Amino acid sequence: MNHKTITGTRLFTALLAALLVCAGCAGSAGNAETSGTTENTSSPSSDETTASLTSDDLPEKDFGGREFRIFSRLNPWYHGNWLVEEADGDVLNDAIYTRNSKVEDRFNLTFTEDGDTNTDRAKNSIIAGDDSYDIINARGSAGFEYAQENLLYSIADLPYINLGKSYWDKQLNDCVSMCGKSFFPIGASNLTSYDYTHVLVFNKKLADDNNVGDLYSLVNSGKWTLDEYAKIVDTFSKDLNGDSVMDEEDLYGYLSQPKAVLPAFWIASGVLSVNRNEADEPVFTMPSDEKFLNVFERVFAITYDNNSWFRNSSETNYDDQFINMFQNNKALFMDITFFYIESLRNMDADFGIIPYPKYDENQANYLSRIENCELTCVPVTTDPEFASIILEAMASESSDTVIKAYYNVTLKTKFARDNESADMLDIIFNNRVYDLGDTVWGDKLRDGVFKEMFTNNDRAISSKFESMRTVMEKTISDAVKGFSGAGN
Known part of the structure; x- marks a missing residue:
């Protein structure tokens, strides 16, 4: 597997994953005073329901070795990279490596990742009409800016994104929607919101x-x-x-x-x-x-x-x-x-x-x-079908590998005393x-x-x-x- 990553950039060992319940995004957070205990939608009541929510419904596709190009904002206070260079024996690192390998093998593609401390370079490529990246993981304020400037596909334009699946953080997506429109499909493969809790x-x-x-x-x-x-x-x-x-x-x-x-x-x-x-x-x-x-x-x-x-x-x-x-x-x-x-x-x-x-x-x-999270953006210069298939697959596979590895093994075993x-x-x-x-x-x-x-x-x-x-x-x-x- 050929994972190209930013030179010198490594994941640390803490990756947080659990479904987000964003209290009050549709109204006031104060509604929590009269609501019942919020249910974690990642825990369906039956095995059959669980399988239907965590398994994607994607078609079989062979992309012939095509590159899926990621641009990520990189900073030292969250896990900005979606790729790791190799399996090294660490439970979380290896879960991420396994996730990426499975998606690559399933669709016959190769992941690449570029990045910087901001996403200006990626934005400029969209403005120039260059098909340089399939997704951009941008700071929240930057993501909103790009959407306002009509530089992104909305989720309605992404045919294979199914926010009804449990591996998408539906409540968080509701939090960043506006005027009934959503642009940022955030789910189990995007870990920065968990870092910022x-x-x-x-x-x-x-x-x-x-x-x-x-x-x-x-x-x-x-x-x-x-x-x-x-x-x-x-x-x-x-x-x-x-x-x-x-x-x-x-x-x-x-x-x-x-x-x-x-x-x-x-x-x-x-x-x-x-x-x-x-x-x-x-x-x-x-x-x-x-x-x-x-x-x-x-x-x-x-x-x-x-x-x-x-x-x-x-x-x-x-x-x-x-x-x-x-x-x-x-x-x-x-x-x-x-x-x-x-x-x-x-x-x-x-x-x-x-x-x-x-x-x-x-x-x-x-x-x-x-405190914040990176918003996953799909630029209007890329192929929305390709981008949406791989985003859906990454989120689905993350719920079955990365989330389990982190939440049940690392967080509750290594950090909690x-x-x-x-x-x-x-x-x-x-x-x-x-x-x-x-x-x-x-x-x-x-x-x-x-x-x-x-x-x-x-x-x-x-x-x-x-x-x-x-x-x-x-x-x-x-x-x-x-x-x-x-x-x-």
Whole structure:
């Protein structure tokens, strides 16, 4: 098998896979308060149903050695590559290699992969009319831009994509649809949304030493709420060296990047910055959302008023300072994505994994934030039949190889240090949320406004709403206009 990959680019060992339930994409995430427990659609009730949902219905095709050309955005904080160079004995690496080999053999084709830290080169090839790539895995904002500029086939133009199959993340595709149109077939073969899932890890030694109690029982009983979280962290921080200066040598309740704090808690509380109307058009709802205002005020009070949060201005996706502090027993909780949990494998003290707390006990589900994901795009310069057949086959085969290898072997065996953490993963993956104001339009809201507000302890939210509304209404108007005129 000839897998051409970016020189020097290797997959790490953590690949996350489970079906995404994107709570509230069709309305408000707050609907989770009255809904029942969200079912994981990857677990049908019978073997026959399972087979029908995980097996594709593709025709027999022989592509005569044709290349399927992938362009991927590559960065160090997620798994951007779809290809691996060879089998090397690692369970996940070999599962990916096996998946690719099976699809190559089935359709008599060869995968190739190009990439860069952005997808500008791929976009320019489409504009030039060059048939250079069959799919492009682009940043969320870039994918939306390409769709608005009519550079992509919509899913309606891709004859062999069947979103009714369980290997497609239907809810996530609903999250990134607009005006009834979908352009980004995201499924089991695209692992970046799983890499970007945020959770809380907690230091078990500190929890035991400080009589925090059984956090797993709190979660399982439905009583892990914002109030319970506040009770724990409000009195947790301590000036360990007695110098009257709270710095990295002291003890904290919570570690997180400034830009991640507010969205993690508002999403966990069932709030979305951008909702949808009946026409599947985005609506900026924050200014009129009383629940958001309450969460906003509570989070500032919890993190700042009692020094529970280690104050910093970090903007990197991975911060050695946070990891070192957590491993050296300087914080009870730390925000982390699943991609980086591997960084804690050598930690002496045990740690556990739990979701962020619910708003209150009336909220049915724990909701976990997806910071972003790469959007799989099919450029208008390629053959839509060819692209859709191989995308469907890759997603189908991934559900039978990569997902099983990762979720059941690597994640629950290598990373989870106890059975309880493994159980928490099911809760987390069954209810994840993709908020447009935190992802595709994160530069407008999350990074454009809330990151600076939180970094500077600026709680004057009312004065920011008018400027936010102006920016978001223009952004949404442009997106609706572009999507309405693009694709089918």
